[in-house]
Amino acid sequence: MTTATTDGQSAAQPAAALSPGEIAPDFTLHCTADQTISLRELRGHPVILAFYPADWSPVCGDQMALYNQILPEFHRYGAILIGLSVDGVWCHGAFAESRHLHFPLVADFEPKGAVARRYGVYREGDGTTERALFVIDDNGIIHWSYVSPVGINPGADGILNALEALSPTLPKSDGGDSDFCKSEGVVCAPASDTMARAIASMGGKS
């Protein structure tokens, strides 16, 4: 049902994670059973792609829950966060609901791992993706990428440093915004109705 599109680019499979300066391969993937997200729709915003091995990692400090908590910081930079794994949409939906995630998870499910392969972060032996991060600038160029040892949650410091480099005029967090912890974390200015609906459906608590 879900098909990764190549947007006219070659569907090359790089041996290693794509590097800064390279064009971020476009994709269209399902975030729910009847909604998709396309990378190209997000032009004009920094985009964070967080590939992770699987939903339901058995620790409460798991990477997606952590990013959910940090989401207001990403939003300060106008950035849109997307989680990607090879899990299907129903799995993603249950996981997102359980963790109260306020950002979309997309399913790199069919053909399995096709998008991860094009970003050079598919793990053949495991059938999952690497734990890999890409920060893409508002023109669709990879600004920063990082592959973490698969067992180690990379945290968010690298992402924030990259976003800061993309928005040098934005002041660093100063701890002065006491609304931070209560923010509902709705993504700012989604690039399309599809995206808006997707995000509204994922962050439906607000």
Place this chain on the structure above:
Amino acid sequence: MREHNEARLVLAVGARDHAQGPSDAPVTLVEYGDYECPYCGSAYPIVKQIQHRLGDRLRFVFRNFPLSEMHPHAEQAAEAAEAAATQNRFWPMHDMLFENQEALDVDDLRSYAHAVGIDAARFDGDMQEHTAAARIREDFLSGVRSGVNGTPTFFINGLRHDDSFELAVLLAAVEEAAGALQRHGGATAS
């Protein structure tokens, strides 16, 4: 694994911190934790044992990293600990919270405030006005910028501890840091 770890504490331990142990101890162990996180609850007695084993060779610092999206009581528990801190009772409250993780409602927190012997009216006022919210956020953001990747996250002399926090592993890492510093210190002195 160590040499690949680039995550370091960006906010140095200082006067703003809640610390146990001498400031010139060879090892400083910093925990970013959440009072409602069960893993932090498991780590709590382990840290106590490590403090007992190391004695004056260890300084332990606790900073707040409430994952409030997952743990609905985490933020108010952190505020309670910080409210107690303003009355010099941070550590008794910290211990009380970790020993009663399943009961962190506002009424529970008030009873802990009473139990650790702080002024109730002042405590209530701090809780209602969220006096500590800015400080907790400062802790949280300092953790984010340091590479905190879940709770608990430990830093040993400023370097993120990426291994397990089970007693044998964390103790060995702390002892290693103490030994390394003493060896290095001895070499420098001679």
